[in-house]
Amino acid sequence: DAKQRGRNSFQFYTKDINSQTYRQLILENELVKALAREEFEIYYQPQVELDTGRVVGAEALLRWRHPEKGIQPPANFIAIAEETGLIEGLGLWVIQQVCEDLYRLGGDGNGQPRIAINLSARQFRQADLVDQYRTVIRETGIDPGKLELELTESTIMKDIDIAVGMFQQLHALGVRLAIDDFGTGYSSLNNLKHFPIDTLKIDRSFVRDIPGDNDDSAIVTAIVAMAKSLQLEVVAEGVESREQLEFLRRLGCEIVQGYYYSEPLPFDDFRKLLNGWTVEA
Numbered sequence: 196d197a198k199q200r201g202r203n204s205f206q207f208y209t210k211d212i213n214s215q216t217y218r219q220l221i222l223e224n225e226l227v228k229a230l231a232r233e234e235f236e237i238y239y240q241p242q243v244e245l246d247t248g249r250v251v252g253a254e255a256l257l258r259w260r261h262p263e264k265g266i267q268p269p270a271n272f273i274a275i276a277e278e279t280g281l282i283e284g285l286g287l288w289v290i291q292q293v294c295e296d297l298y299r300l301g302g303d304g305n306g307q308p309r310i311a312i313n314l315s316a317r318q319f320r321q322a323d324l325v326d327q328y329r330t331v332i333r334e335t336g337i338d339p340g341k342l343e344l345e346l347t348e349s350t351i352m353k354d355i356d357i358a359v360g361m362f363q364q365l366h367a368l369g370v371r372l373a374i375d376d377f378g379t380g381y382s383s384l385n386n387l388k389h390f391p392i393d394t395l396k397i398d399r400s401f402v403r404d405i406p407g408d409n410d411d412s413a414i415v416t417a418i419v420a421m422a423k424s425l426q427l428e429v430v431a432e433g434v435e436s437r438e439q440l441e442f443l444r445r446l447g448c449e450i451v452q453g454y455y456y457s458e459p460l461p462f463d464d465f466r467k468l469l470n471g472w473t474v475e476a
């Protein structure tokens with residue numbers, strides 16, 4: 196009967212929650228160890244300038260080399276790192292690693308490329324974030340103009356007033372600022388004009404079905420036009436095909452990133468790419 200079913204489903208529910216909590220505890224514990232054992236690695240996904248075919252930079256994307264499970268993408272661990280606060284230590288490791296890598300690339304004699312780093316919502320609210328960045332930039336001696344910080348539109352929109360202040364402090368460090376996953380966060384132009392932004396990154400979900408899908412094509416066209424009129428650089432994410440690429444080129448989109456050119460690469464492979472060849476654009 197209903198009562199019986201109710202009880203059973205309740206038991207099932209509790210058990211499910213418990214095993215989920217248990218899995219999260221294990222994961223949290225593993226993440227703490229992973230930081231200490233340096234099991235994290237940064238992959239670099241090239242960003243290509245359409246005019247020239249040059250690799251002008253990359254987005255730094257975090258990976259976890261799990262001792263048993265192999266390479267893990269952020270989807271498998273960033274959320275728990277956010278919830279537990281581990282993201283702050285992890286974020287410090289990321290900025291240090293990226294600055295060291297930038298320094299090494301600069302030593303190759305081809306000039307430093309530009310590297311973009313992702314910041315999560317919790318990092319964005321971190322009281323000592325700006326001090327931390329200032330220190331790492333100073334200690335590694337890199338040009339802060341070669342660093343770009345990516346924040347998603349939804350992170351920014353959660354608390355506009357805090358975000359404006361934070362953007363101004365970060366901008367004062369000399370780093371570039373980008374809005375990631377643009378188009379998904381319902382921000383208005385009126386909000387955006389208060390931010391010292393350098394780059395808009397068009398979310399992959401809009402790029403996926405261009406040029407076939409009329410709505411997405413119209414949205415992408417509008418974003419590129421808006422970015423241009425605001426004198427922002429525009430980067431299209433998730434470009435996988437020649438057709439997408441040609442559509443974006445016709446619109447005047449300057450930079451693309453996606454599997455069409457390259458998946459995220461381990462540092463050594465990215466370095467070879469920078470020093471060896473340009474891709475066909």
Ligand code: C2E
Nearest residue numbers: 255256257268269289313314315433434435452453454455
């Ligand atoms: P995101 O910043 O929007 O990064 C773009 C994601 O799209 C990356 O997934 C990238 O591998 C993937 N991607 C790039 N080109 C293509 C393509 O052509 N097709 C498809 N299907 N996917 C493509 P990834 O590396 O799994 O990262 C997922 C998210 O994790 C990132 O989204 C970012 O929000 C977050 N993340 C990555 N690294 C860090 C980090 O160091 N710190 C923080 N806080 N978050 C990070």
Ligand code: MG
Nearest residue numbers: 254313345375
């Ligand atoms: Mg990003």
Ligand code: MG
Nearest residue numbers: 375376396432
């Ligand atoms: Mg993105």
Ligand code: MG
Nearest residue numbers: 347375376398
């Ligand atoms: Mg994303």
